[in-house]
Amino acid sequence: NCQVYGGYVLHTGTFSGNGNVSVGDACTVCVDYERRSFIAPNHTMTHVLNYALRRVLVEDASDSGKTVVSNIDQKGSLVDEDKLRFDFSWNGPLTAEQLEKVENLVNAQISQALPVNAEVVPLAPAKEISSLRSVFGEKYPDPVRVLSVGADIQAMLADPKSDKWGANSIEFCGGTHLTNTKEAEL
DSSP states (O other): OEEEETTEEEEOOOOOSSSOOOTTOOOOOOOOHHHHHHHHHHHHHHHHHHHHHHHHHHHHHHHTTOOOOOOOEEEEEEEOSSOEEEEEEOSSOOOHHHHHHHHHHHHHHHHTTOBEEEEEEOHHHHHTOTTOBOOTTOOOOSSEEEEEESSOHHHHHHSTTOGGGGGSEEEEOOSOOOSBGGGGOO
């Protein structure tokens, strides 16, 4: 695993040698590509799920005549080779109908075989993209990696205020992802 803590990049893993490890020792770091191949669909689908939840819950609130405040926010997630978990805030439990709409929207995004685009761009223009989602309280580097499901990142940067970007999942993310939603399968 690789994480940033306190401005330091930390690599964690298992030691498979004999003896002790000391500061200054040489090592070889290897990516477990087989494991990563199972993580990528789960990670990409957390982005699609975030988009689907937001769209369904905000539309349902609007349809019921309620004033919609963007009070659905990601609070955390867990992505590994076996599953994904997506934690979010909302003002109550989801109904069976809402869950079905979310599932149908996620499956539609998979069936549409949408390209998954990732690009490292300067932070200031990236923050101008109208439907970009970021995790509250997170600090992002400059430049930042933008992940978009279905929309071209350079097109978004050229016209960041366009309403059409609302039809896409657009977030800051440095994780491993699919290249197309069809790879996730229904």
